[in-house]
Amino acid sequence: MTEIAYRDPDFETLERDDVLALQHSRLAALGQRLEQIPEWQEHFARAGLTPRDLADPQALAALPTLDKEDLRARYPYPLLTVPVSDVARFCSTSGTTGLPVVFGFTDADLDLLAGQMARIFATIGLGPEDRVYQGYTGGMWLGGVSMDLGLRALGATNFPLGPGRGELAIQWLVDQGHTAGFFTLLWYMHLATLAREKGIDPRRDWQLRLGICGGQAISKAFQDEVEATMPEGFRAHDLYGSTEAGGPVVAVPCAHSHPADQNHLINEDSVLTEIVDPQTLEPVAPGEVGEIIITTLVKQASPVLRWRTRDLVRLAEHPYDCPCGRRGLPLIGRVIGRSDDMLKVRGVMVFPSQIEDIVATTAGTAKDAWQIYVTEERQQLEQLDVEIERDTASSRSVDEIADEVQSQIAARLGIRARVACRPEGTLPRYEAKAERVLRR
Template sequence: MIEYWNPQIERLPSVELRELQEEKLKKIVQYVYSHSSFYRKRFDQAGVKPEDIKSLNDVRKLPFTYKQDLRDTYPTGMFCVPNERLVRFHVSSGTTGKPTVVGYTKNDINEWTKSLARALTSIGLGRGDVLQVSYGYGLFTGGLGLHYGAEEIGSTVLPTSAGNTERQMELMDDLGTTAIACTPSYFLFLNEAAKKEGIDFQKDTNLRVGILGAEPWSEEMRKRIEESTGIKAYDVFGTSELSGPLFTECVYQEGIHIWADQFLVEVIDSDTGEPVPDGERGELVITTLSKEALPLIRYKVGDTTILNSEPCQCGRTHPRIMRILGRVDDMLVVRGINVFPGQVESVLMKIPEVGEHFMIIVDRVNEMDTMTVQIEMTDAAFSDRVNDMISLEKKVASSLKSILNLSVNVELVEHGSLPRSIGKSKKVIDKRVL
């Protein structure tokens, strides 16, 4: 039995959904043009007026916006409302540059909550569930975003925030956590810690759902997690500029539903700016259709993905984007070849002897790029025989070569020696840029 939070809108026939988008697109373009000097200037430079947007396809006439625009107008230069209408600020960490500030009106918070209420319902959560939110709370959007969505659908929230693993496990047990939200790396860390304590998530806890995201992870990693812990692991997507976590997969796990009445999604060819057909990889571009404080028009999220506009088996008509394997920024260029850490993860997780933790080290030796992948073996695969180790290294190197088309050094390291993370994990060390 499929549950919906808002069946009428979630199952709206595609034609009507597009009509609704068109109407909302025209409105938001008019709105940003009249409320934000940033957008007015940007549109004027591009020679486009709100009246030029007559149909959904006309979205292509509009200029893109970028993360850099948010940085250039720091803190609130792109906002469409005066500060006294805001009920909240979130601020990015600024680890990769100047931080970005996002403001929310009361209505923006409601829309965010609505998006997650639909998403959490679509993975089978509701009244009676206990959602342990192990994403950080505070300026970071992860914690509070899921928190409001879960409360909205009547689930009980356990706001543990990130860290303090012992207490996380104790509370999970004492309060009957049925779902947990955290990064996939942290979930792996928790699982490892639980095993050490002799706790089996499947047998000894009520945990059945993981809402994992805030860093890219592969389908193969999902299989690993589901098989080793017995939970269903769902991908969650969002980005702080749009408002943190917003969307998840549904129970069919065939792409992440983007609520089309709130967001217009495009997948484009980065070189030409033209849309790519459904099923082809391209760059993700999102326009917010309901936001008041900081609407984003054709925002280049920085992710590559694949669009699927076909209605889903779950009955929802809203388009889906396929799992995101990595940000455009995460792409490494090694000896002229593009490598996404997610590709490496996909290859490694298919090899049963390889554990879940790995590290990619890129360097330049004698003017030549080198790439080394450090891997831990699973306990079960551990062997004292040097020959076994060497043959495993060879096996991994050859699997990586066949997918990446690149020769890679593989190093087996001791179990537990690679860093564990309570938040977003670091999987790449690029010594060329240090």
């Protein structure tokens, strides 16, 4: 097992009670700041509170949550909290539905982000010697900026290739000897396929040892498969965060929690995370599934209080005893799905990631293309159709593959789905966020 490298040992080794005490004092300070802002006074007043009430640790749970609609209603600078002239940089959400929402970062916020990211990198075992192929987009999107700032703070060497340019990337991975890669798992898969077509063997010719793969809800099975196509010992790390949280800064696995697919809430001194039942908003117990709710504790511009991410995760059975010693930073599983993506088919709860797990573990399927169609009757989801592709290199027939996926869905999810297996290349490919569920 890798040696433990704490970026901020004083904080990372705190006991849980001490982490909570630190959060409470930062909430009180946040309340004093927000007291000056009419927009926030108004928000607190909805619960019969004022921002200063944050000095009482119980006050947070009494506050209304924040949702997309709350931000949209305050267009163009929702809950900015500082003058625009104090903002060093704006970033925005992707805006897949409606106008993107912008979030401001002051100079201090960018320093905070750099520190949060550097801690994440150190947690996965990245150091100043690493050469990183940084494949995330810059511009208004927060992903690339966060990675660039964090790598600089860590002292690692950044090769900001950005997304795309696969032909160049597979060659530079050989010639420049990148030891880490930051891009989606689908892109890893694409690069590996492309490399093999050009006579490059990723396992032999590349030196990648660490990967960060955020931005997509991906199954553990698919991650295992990608790891197996890379050099011996390569670990791909799921990274979780969001623009509202101030970056991809919320959760990451350590070397100890990675095999069990568990992520530490690593920046609890700056991002307070609640895991709650999406209906009652009550905290869930260890081992239960809940929605992540985010409060930014120190961000100056565009802070959020009780932001509903809609992302569902399972709180670990034993959240506070990771052997790495980060006992105050709880462990959660990967994102299972979105509370608004959850499908109830004839009363049975189904997440697209469960279907993906099955596709990924069935021999002969193309792993990057699958699609779910649901049929709605009288406001109820009645029928689940799954379309998959047969990998051209497979010796199995389309019927054989479809039958296996169908019986796996029945066995694991308890529902009868219709499964059709198509030739490779028939179904849509998605470069960024895949739309796996289509209603008809």
